[in-house]
Amino acid sequence: MSELMLKYFREKxxxxxxxxxxxxxxxxxxxxxxxxxxxxxxxxxxRYRTTGVDNPTTGGRLCVKGLNAYQHAFHEDRLRYPMQKIDGAFQPISWDAALQLIKEKIPALQKEYGKNTIGxxxxxxxxxxxSYILGKFARLALGTKYIDYNGRFCMSAAASAGNKALGIDRGLTNQLDEIPETKCIILAGTNIADCQPTIMPYFEEAKRNGAYIIVVDPRETATAQMADLHLKVKPGCDNAAANAILKCIYDEGKADLDFIEKRTEGAEELFVHLQGLTVEACAEEAGIPYQELEKAARAFANAESGMIFTARGIEQQVDGYLxxxxxxxxxxxxxxxxxKGSGYGAITGQGNGQGGREHGQxxxxxxxxxxxxxxxDRKYIADVWGMKEKDMPGKGVSAYEMMELIGRGDIKSLFLVGSNPIISNPHATMVKEAIQSLDFFVAVDMFISETAEYADLVLPAASYMENAGTLTNLEGRVTLREADKKxxxxxxxxxxILSMIAGILGYGTQFSYQSAEEIFNELRLASKGGIADYFGITYERIRQAEGVFWPCRSESDPGTKRLFEDRFARDGGRAELLVVPLKNEHPKEEVSQEFPLYLTTGRVMAHYLTGVQTRKSSNxxxxxxxxxxxxxxxxxxRHAISENTLVTIESPRGQITVRSRISESIREDTVFVPFHWAESQNVNMLVEGRxxxxxxxxxxxxxxxxxxxxQEQQ
Structure with a gap:
């Protein structure tokens, strides 16, 4: 082939x-x-392909979800225009028409029922x-006290515990790169191998370096298979396992009395409590052989360094805080x-579960x-927002309690942004009925989710590939997501979208943002002097350092990579030890002759939360x-169930049907169902609202x- 022809084909x-x-x-x-x-x-x-980019947190690693996340961003079902429900069906309308509808509906409802009729x-x-602007939108533009978010179901137990015991709720008190240096690790209620796969190399390296790994979980998960010791706890009895470990440490004289005296309070009461316990009684409550709990206690106490990580397994309980x-x-x-190599970590679930709970949601x-x-605090934020402190609403209620208020008719309108409560809430049947009863319901989403299906108006949101901004990862590192796609x-x-709505409600001056960076600079000022102080963090600093740790109080502050080296963040600088009774004062649902099995829920590697995004990915x-x-x-x-057959699961609140997987990896008194599916497979229909x-x-x-x-209905 001539050079001329080759040039022709290359150009073509x-x-x-x-x-x-x-x-x-x-x-x-x-x-x-x-x-x-x-x-x-x-x-x-x-055609599309995904490659990892080197960074301090994951070094360019990606899991199967990250490799395929582009599929929902490019999906044909993406919402492209505002959609109004007219005669029971969604029809595209203009932004002007959508905003006009909100301008008519919201003031009218608030005039009739009061400001707090909006959630x-x-x-x-x-x-x-x-997250920041949503809190400002609720409290300033709408004037309502009712705002909360789905992170309530993710991090609230660990957040409350961290704040009370240590004075700060930040996912990890240490950097991730300290994990390989620690000598004993307890992973309590976390299946990182499926839920955060790209964190696993840190733990695998720790194991290669000689770390002893203990996993607390009712199931032998992929994470538990890595462990040196698997404590197969009865669901909801993690607290009893912890009491057994504490008792053994105390009885065998392994407590660090110098640290306790200098840096904690509440030790005397805790010691009295432990004197009244036996390891055997705690073990029986936990459903674990006492010898295994003693082994765990000795391994952790004797190690020169140690870390404890908790996640939803122990946190999503009615005594999760304790x-x-x-x-x-x-x-x-x-x-x-x-x-170094010693600290606490709450394994954050959602992408911005950490930052999302710091700035007003x-x-x-x-x-x-x-x-x-x-x-x-109210006065400071009111000044930043240009409002009077007396006009700022007070405390509202939690996410699930908002659903209860909707069901009772106390909340008649809802703005929903990036969530799917019909699937994610407990007592899901009640939640669905409540959502259907709303007088006016606006959803902001990329897709018409199971919840958005009942909206009067759905506003089309940008995906992660189109929406630039900062997020805070599980170690407290504030990162910047660049978004190039239109x-x-x-x-x-x-x-x-929130700024546009605020504008038509009369608050355009306070919501005149032109970029995410402009909002971040206001967030920096709003956070200044707070527990989660971002004031010293800028977009430019994040780009230069590939993330900055909070608290970061000035632009000369390098950020805080390891917390509590000298003092804790509580008044007086001491951490608080707390007596946690073996028997919970707030009882959990017990098995019975009618309902003889414990149900526990969780995630699988291929899906995320309620599946709205991952179920749009064909891969x-x-x-x-x-x-x-x-x-x-x-x-x-015992229950006549065969492998790979349909099974009906019933609780006092409802029933679902799913397919069976028979496995020796789970306790005999327990069954497991993931929560990524809707309708007749929605396991949260079975979960109580306590x-x-x-x-x-x-x-x-x-x-x-x-x-x-x-059995098919006749």
């Missing part, structure tokens, strides 16, 4: 083959893995900028915190982790397109159920 190929590179961060778990999505166009056909419900995957406090007690009793919270009940159709960034959905029940072979035989009295966390991880082979 260049005309029909183009490539675009989109910079992004994975939108799913709290590792916030950096990545690039490469879009290749050949003639009119597009605002956010999500833990929103950027820090949107369970986390008891595991923090273990750290404090052994002096293993505030040192929670019912009791103002930006910077300030308290809405504190007059000085949003499809007339979809907009969620902060833009991820192909891995697991339906839910399942994991059941022990002895239990399956809440932790401190943090208002529902008890997702323990319900009483019965199982039987599915």
């Amino acid at each position: 190929q260049q005309k029909v083959e183009t490539e675009k590179v989109y910079n992004a961060q994975c939108p799913f778990c709290s590792m916030q893995c950096k990545k690039q999505v490469i879009e290749q166009t050949i003639v009119t056909r597009k 605002v419900y956010g999500g833990g995957s929103l950027t820090n900028e949107t 369970a986390v406090r008891n595991f923090i007690n273990i750290l404090l009793l052994t002096g293993k915190i505030g040192k 929670k019912a009791d919270q103002l930006p910077g982790y300030r308290s809405i009940d504190n007059k000085e 949003a499809p159709g007339e979809s907009k960034n969620d902060w833009e 991820l959905n192909a891995r697991l397109f339906e839910s399942f029940i994991e059941i022990h072979p002895v239990t399956a035989k 809440l932790d009295p401190v943090c208002r966390m529902p008890g997702f991880k323990r319900s009483a159920v019965r199982v039987s082979p599915y």
Whole structure:
């Protein structure tokens, strides 16, 4: 072939083959893995591939969700225009018409029923900028006290425990890169191998370096398979396991008395409590052989350094706050915190579960982790927002309690941003009925989710590839997500949508933002002097350092990579040890002859939360397109259940049908069902609405159920 012809074919190929590179961060778990999505166009056909980008947290690693997250961002079902429900069906309308509808409906409802007839419900995957503006939108533009978010079901137990015991709630008190240096690790109620796969190399390296790893979980998960010791706890009895470990440490004289005397308070009361316990009684309550608990206690106490990580397994309980406090007690009793290779970590679930709870989405919270009940905090934020302190609403209620108020008719309108409460809430049947009863319901989302299906108006939101902003990962590192992709159709960034609505309600001056960075600079000021102080963090600093740790109080402050080296953040600088009774004062649902099995719920690797995004990914959905029940072979035989057959699961609140997986990895008295599916597979239909009295966390991880082979209705 001549040189001329080769040149001709090369030029022709260049005309029909183009490539675009989109910079992004994975939108799913709290590792916030950096990545690039490469879009290749050949003639009119597009192909995509994803590559990891080196970064201090994950070093360029991606899991199967991160590799395939582009699929929902490019999905044909993406909302491109505002959609109004007219005669029972959604129809596209203009933004002007959508805003006019809100302008008519909201003031009229508030005039008739009062400001607090409006609820605002956010999500833990929103950027820090949107989380901040959502709180401001609720309290200033709407004037309502009712705002909360789905992170209530994720981090509230650990957040409350960290704040009370240590004075700060930050996911990890140490950097991730200290994990390989620690000598003993307790992973309590966390299946990181499936839920945060890109964190696993830290623990695998620790194991290679000689660390002893203890996993507390009712199931032998992929994480438990890595452990040196697996404590197969009965669902909801983690606190009893912690008490047994504390008792053994105390009895064998392994407590760090010097650390306890200098840096804690409450030790005397805790010692009296431990004197009244026996390891055997605690072990019986926990459903674990006492010898295994003694082995765990000795391994942790004798190690020169140690870390404890908790997650939803122990936190999503009606005593989740106390369970986390008891595991923090273990750290404090052994002096293993505030040192290199020693500390506490709450494994954050959602992409911005950390930042999302710091800047005003929670019912009791103002930006910077300030308290809405504190007059000085209220005055400070009111001044930043240009309003009077007396006009700022007070504390509202938790996410699930908002659903109860909607069901009772106290809340008649709802703004929903990036969440799917019909699937994620306990007592899901009641929640669905409540949502259907709303007078006016506005949802902001990329798709028409199971909840948005009942909205009067759905506003199209940008995806993670189109919406730039900051997020805070599980170690407290504030990162910047660059977003290169243009949003499809007339979809907009969620902060833009909220600003537009605030404008038509008369607050355009306070919501005149032109960029996410402009919002972040206001957030910095709002957080200044608070517990979660971001004042010293700027977009430029994040770019230069690839993330900055909070608290960071000035631009000359390098950020705080390890907390509590010299003092704790509580008044007086001491951490608080707390007596946690063996028998909970707030009883959990017990099994009975009618409902003889414990049900516990959780995630699988291929899906995320309620599945709205991952079920739009053909690659991820192909891995697991339906839910399942994991059941022990002895239990399956007792209830006449065969492998890979449909099973009906019933609780006092309802029933679902899923497919069976028989496995010796689970306790005989327990079954497991993931929560990523809707309708007849929605396991949260079975979960009761009882809440932790401190943090208002529902008890997702323990319900009483019965199982039987599915029988088709005649």
